[in-house]
Amino acid sequence: MAFLKPDEIAKLTTETGTKKANLPIPSILSLGFLGGAFISIGYLLDIRVTASLPKDWGTFGSFLGASVFPLGLILIVLAGGELLTGNMMAVSMAFFAKKISFGRLVNNWIWITVTNFIGALFVAYVFGQLAGLTSDGPFLAKTAAFAQGKVSEPFWPSFFSAIGCNWLVGLALWLSYGSEEMSSKILSIWFPIMGFVAIGFQHVVANMFVIPAAIFAGQATWSQYIQNFVPVFLGNAVGGSIFVSLLYWVAYKPYFFKELQESELKHRKLSERRRKQL
Template sequence: MHTNDEMQALLVDTVRRKVGYPLRKKVTLGILGGVAISLGFLAAIRAMAPLTALQSPVVSLIGASLFPVGLIMIVFTGQELATGNMFVLGYGALNRNLGWLRYFFEVILITLLNGLGAILLAYIFGHYLGLTKVDIYGKQVATMAMSKVTPSMPMIFFSAIGANWLVAMGVYLGMVAKDTIGKIVAMWFPVMIFVLIGFNHVIANFFLLPAAYFNGTITLVQMLHNLVPAFLGNTFGGLLLAASLYFTKDKNNA
């Protein structure tokens, strides 16, 4: 595994690489990142629905175990994920590798691109092919979507803080590990935990909520009721609960 000094250098190099991508590359990697997260979520839904119908006690555990596949695909293929960037680029902003306006521009841009990829997958695979629409799968999506849009906006905000604190931990631990298996295991468990708890992840919700909307389960207003505080909470968690703490730790060790 990487030492603390190596991790500081690796984080700074990652920030400079991400910020230096040309716009066309960011667009491609951002859309693909949203697709990857959605594929992991789609797999979870397809596995959970039959178990829900059987009233199995392991429904949530199975779904949470499959969801991290999306993050693993993103990391190993070099795609872009907004929630990961909220942490990594936040570390760079605190370290003065980029300005704060650039930080928020990058985060918002990749969020929108991830969202586009997620919505495309929700429509093509979920709605058009019926993978999140028919029979027990539509019911599973409806149940999960309602659990996301029913809580108050402050509750969604704080839930999203927890989600991205765990995602950031998974990203950081994945960077610490040097070998492939170590990276997979290090990323898997923090992400699995946030899904098992039921925290709000804005990019995952960019897949789930449109899938429910295409089924006629929720409205656009309900989608925004979740996505806005989820984005703000994810940003807060990635920046203040993750980036600032790791940055402070590194400076105190210097």
């Protein structure tokens, strides 16, 4: 299996983040919707697999759920989609490398947040509520248990849990960028995502699905969701942008500085040639 070295992954991540930050609005609307929907489908699969398992299976049941949850990110990476937590890593890398402005970064995060939320709400209501996949029997109980576990955490535990989540999600994407074959990309994604789900870390887009699914079933409230959204969003932002992008930016800064210097030198030479021609 062909793969890239870490410094090469850093360069590719920067290029990917730059492309993401400059996507046209129609692409953001469709790909952001798909990103939120795909993560929600992965979470829905987790619920459907684990809800009816015997209680004496203990944490093995949690492992089974965690093992199928990565379907969402696999679909995003291989089929196409934009995910907020992934962009918190990739677009931040482009910002640190001075490829985009801070305003462009914020604009991308806002648009992807909104479109991911719409995609997640669609799955929660249409599949969860209208199709009855999270609104009845053990599936309702499991959905409510997941949601209450999220909203019952105080601000700071939610914040730090979210840091751990997006540290792993960011690394899943980082590894997938370094993989050149579809099968190796799937393996690169599966292990970190399975890990964060099994541990119980909080993911802002996954919560966009499971908490509203519980709300639609009368098992949670929107005020509880908002109180959960803020610390989890902030923690995910720190996990992806600081613990992945910034740390790797610092590690490979000489590599980036060399590239920036070469680019600036080429630009100066081109400008001088144009002035001489004039």
